[in-house]
Amino acid sequence: MQEIIERIERLRRERDAIILAHIYQTGEIQDIADYVGDSLGLACSAAKTQAKVVVLAGVRFMAESVKLLNPEKTVLLPAWGAGCPMADMIDTDMVAELKRGHPGAKVVCYVNSSAAVKAVSDICCTSSNALRILASIPAENEVIFIPDKNLGSYLAEKSGRRIILCDGYCPIHQAFRAREAEQLRAQYPGSLLLAHPECGPELRDLADFIGSTTEIVDYCARSPETSFIIATERGVLHPLARLRPDARLIPVSAHGGTCPNMKMTTLEAIARVLADNEGEVQVPEEYAAPARAALEKMMAVS
Numbered sequence: 001m002q003e004i005i006e007r008i009e010r011l012r013r014e015r016d017a018i019i020l021a022h023i024y025q026t027g028e029i030q031d032i033a034d035y036v037g038d039s040l041g042l043a044c045s046a047a048k049t050q051a052k053v054v055v056l057a058g059v060r061f062m063a064e065s066v067k068l069l070n071p072e073k074t075v076l077l078p079a080w081g082a083g084c085p086m087a088d089m090i091d092t093d094m095v096a097e098l099k100r101g102h103p104g105a106k107v108v109c110y111v112n113s114s115a116a117v118k119a120v121s122d123i124c125c126t127s128s129n130a131l132r133i134l135a136s137i138p139a140e141n142e143v144i145f146i147p148d149k150n151l152g153s154y155l156a157e158k159s160g161r162r163i164i165l166c167d168g169y170c171p172i173h174q175a176f177r178a179r180e181a182e183q184l185r186a187q188y189p190g191s192l193l194l195a196h197p198e199c200g201p202e203l204r205d206l207a208d209f210i211g212s213t214t215e216i217v218d219y220c221a222r223s224p225e226t227s228f229i230i231a232t233e234r235g236v237l238h239p240l241a242r243l244r245p246d247a248r249l250i251p252v253s254a255h256g257g258t259c260p261n262m263k264m265t266t267l268e269a270i271a272r273v274l275a276d277n278e279g280e281v282q283v284p285e286e287y288a289a290p291a292r293a294a295l296e297k298m299m300a301v302s
């Protein structure tokens, strides 16, 4: 492993590249990254970087967003086949139908979506800034939220606004069961349940804290408590184990909670794309400009 890490270091210097890793990546990928964070953090880092090349250790929609925010940079996706089932649950025809049913509504698009879908939306959001983005839309406007029905229903609960939802969901977070969380609480009394808003409403109703992955990590790092049930993708356990070596960190699902797409990135693939530029991401011109506008509107509010 040391050999491949040294190779990546050399290539990274030669190509003036940075590696951005989503917090759901494996520990070894997080450990070599210049920045590790959630979708909002990755978007902000991508917008600020001076590097010529950005390697995105994550899934396709993230690499597309980095390219949209950095059209002049080379953006490389090492795991070429890494998609997102939630992003695939909405397409432009479905958005058009929702708009026809609700003329005048503003479309708020979770960044977990294709560039084509972003292009027909008014503004993007992440799970970290979704409430702020929603608050930026005048109360008289109806809001269509795509594609995650769970994050959308969470926003409706928190804001008191009626939000038109579609039927998308993250299969990883949707699979977490309230019953499992209750059993773990009984097994580990006093544990706090920390949940991502992509979880279903029954589990969210039990949670002591609901937030994005970064917010969950920050909450856990600052909390005086010492036992946490974690209801999000298992990648967050890697930084949490470092930040809270004293704490018991219990994944809410004994067998699930791992996103196979997020685990497709390997050190070898990172070295390969840096060496030969394989996996360069391009966003078709036909929708790059409106998709970029939806992302930039989000960045201006964040």
Ligand code: SF4
Pocket (backbone or CB within 6 Å): 024, 059, 083, 084, 085, 086, 087, 112, 170, 171, 172, 173, 233, 259, 260, 261, 262
């Ligand atoms: S964790 Fe869920 S939302 Fe994130 S990439 Fe995997 S399937 Fe998509």
